[in-house]
Amino acid sequence: MSCWDTVQDYALRSIGIGERLLPRDDFTLCKQVVLIGSGMIWNVYFGVLALSMGFFLAVALAMGKAARRTVLRKPSEWFIFLFRGSPLFIQFFFAYFVFLSLKGRSAIFDPFTAAWAGALVVLFFNTAAYSGEIFYGALRAIPRGDMEAAEAYGLTGWTRFRRITFPTMLRLAWPAYTNEAIFLFHATTLVFFTGFPAWQQRGDALYYASYFADRTFNPFVPYPILALYFIGLTLCIAALFGKASRRLNRHLPAERRRKMSLRPNFLR
Amino acid sequence: MLLLLAVTAPTALLFGFGGAIAARARVLPVRWLGRAYIAIVRGVPDIAFFLFFVIALDQGIEWVRHQALCPDWTLPVRQGSDFVVCAAAKMPSSNAPQWVHEVYGFAIAVVTFAIVFGAFAANVLHGAMMAVPRAQIETAEAYGMSRAQAFRRIVVPQMWVYALPGLSNLWMVLIKATPLLFLLGIEDVVYWARELGGTKTPQFTDYPHGDWRMWYFLALLVFYLGLTRVSEIALDRLMARLTFGQAVAR
Structure with missing residues (x-):
């Protein structure tokens, strides 16, 4: 069996297209690379969707936390505290069992016991809370002069938010938000190691990597492959966000543009 | 679990200290080693590291013991999908009581945590060492201290203030990472x-x-x-x- 056959059989295995059975013997390097790469589809799916939906909730949370009205501030503060203060791992478990018991009550919750929807909800809330805190910090760091200038121009309410507050906030928060995006993608590997079952063995990259490690009892092949995939993914995200950052900062003189630096961030 | 926190935090700090020193060493290969350690651990999902190191450490130890204890063993260590070492090299030995196995598993988990969080800590400490004002080190040099002396007496006592925000962040992360212990097969x-x-x-x-x-x-x-x-x-x-x-x- 040539490597191309393997690609045809397993490249889309993680979404259920191709060979039904996972390889049981003769674990060639090609099979491992293809199958783990196929699992990356799920990591990208979770990461991209959670990030793009979470962005809007995060902005809302940041505005809420910075609001003067207690009715708006308290819920946002609690939401952020709840999701930032507890381990994502436990959140996954808890959410899974909540959905499982809700499933008995109503059929609406059926999809949420599967990873594609249930885990997505958890990741969505989680990234919203983390980025909400980042945006909140940026909101507090907006130079006073900018707001005063906006007032002097007679900008108020929605117009001021759209033209001054929001772009400045985004610009200030961007380096930290890039880190958050990278580590969200890393966090997607947790999904299939919590309660959520991998239906018909359609798992993510780490699921397949640990499958190979279990079968061959040799961790020195699948995990480095996984590592290479993730380093590639990280570089892609960094490049994309760097591009966006250049666009956000395009009005600033060159020497005032802060260099995008990827600083450490941590798992949650 | 709280035991894990208590044991891991100092160990990780130690690893981090080593990594930070290596990253600012003057000898080029050592510096590369320190930098690579920090970069790789940060670029890859840590849960993958946890899964990897537990097996890798276990097999590594057994392989070393195998080489040392059974020199006249001719079969290859990897036979297809099996990892075979001679009976004397088993770690912990197969007739050891149950608690030895549990302690051994726990120790490996601690080392794994320390390796991963050591890299994060190394990064924080490295930044903190750089943040100590340059003038302080110059003053130390003016007093005739050697590089090592200046490091010990000036940089290390002062860096903690700069390191603390990062380290407290790390502590939070460590707390939140403890449930991952479950994945390492510990009850x-x-x-x-x-x-x-x-x-x-x-x-x-x-x-x-x-x-x-x-x-x-x-x-x-x-x-x-x-x-x-x-x-x-x-x-x-x-x-x-x-x-x-x-x-x-x-």
Whole structure:
């Protein structure tokens, strides 16, 4: 069996297209690379969707936390505290069992016991809370002069938010938000190691990597492959966000543009 | 689990210290080693590292013992899908009591955590060492201290203030990473929450109940929230104490 056959059989295995059975013997390097790469589809799916939906909730949370009205501030503060203060791992478990018991009550919750929807909800809330805190910090760091200038121009309410507050906030928060995006993608590997079952063995990259490690009892092949995939993914995200950052900062003189630096961030 | 926190935090700090020193060493290969250690661990999901190191460390130790104890063993160590070492090299030996196996597994988990979090700590400490004002080191040189002396007497005592925000962040992360212990095959709170919470029928137990796992995990969630909240307050206090009288912009 040539490597191309393997690609045809397993490249889309993680979404259920191709060979039904996972390889049981003769674990060639090609099979491992293809199958783990196929699992990356799920990591990208979770990461991209959670990030793009979470962005809007995060902005809302940041505005809420910075609001003067207690009715708006308290819920946002609690939401952020709840999701930032507890381990994502436990959140996954808890959410899974909540959905499982809700499933008995109503059929609406059926999809949420599967990873594609249930885990997505958890990741969505989680990234919203983390980025909400980042945006909140940026909101507090907006130079006073900018707001005063906006007032002097007679900008108020929605117009001021759209033209001054929001772009400045985004610009200030961007380096930290890039880190958050990278580590969200890393966090997607947790999904299939919590309660959520991998239906018909359609798992993510780490699921397949640990499958190979279990079968061959040799961790020195699948995990480095996984590592290479993730380093590639990280570089892609960094490049994309760097591009966006250049666009956000395009009005600033060159020497005032802060260099995008990827600083450490941590798992949650 | 709390034991893990207590043991891992200092070990990780030690690893981090080593990494930070290596990253700013003058010998080029050592510096590369330090930098690579920090970069690789940060670029890859840490859960992958946890899964990897547990097997890798176990096999590494057995392989070394195999080489040392059974020199006249001719078969290859990797036979297809098996990892075979001679009986004397088994670690812990197969006739050891159960608690030895558990302690050994726990020790490997601690080392794994220390390796991963050591890289994060190394990064924080490296930044903190760079943040110590240059003038302080120049003054030390003016007093005739050698590089090592200046490092020991000036840089290390002063860097903690700069390192503390990062380290407190790390501590939070460490707290939140402890449930991952479950993945390393150790019977921790997550394991018991799953086992005890599951549906119990009257046939097998004196205390039948439905599926309580949801409530067990809710309790865990609240427990972790409390833990992070308490350490947040404690670290804030510590920070206020350390920066007292220091010219640090906050």
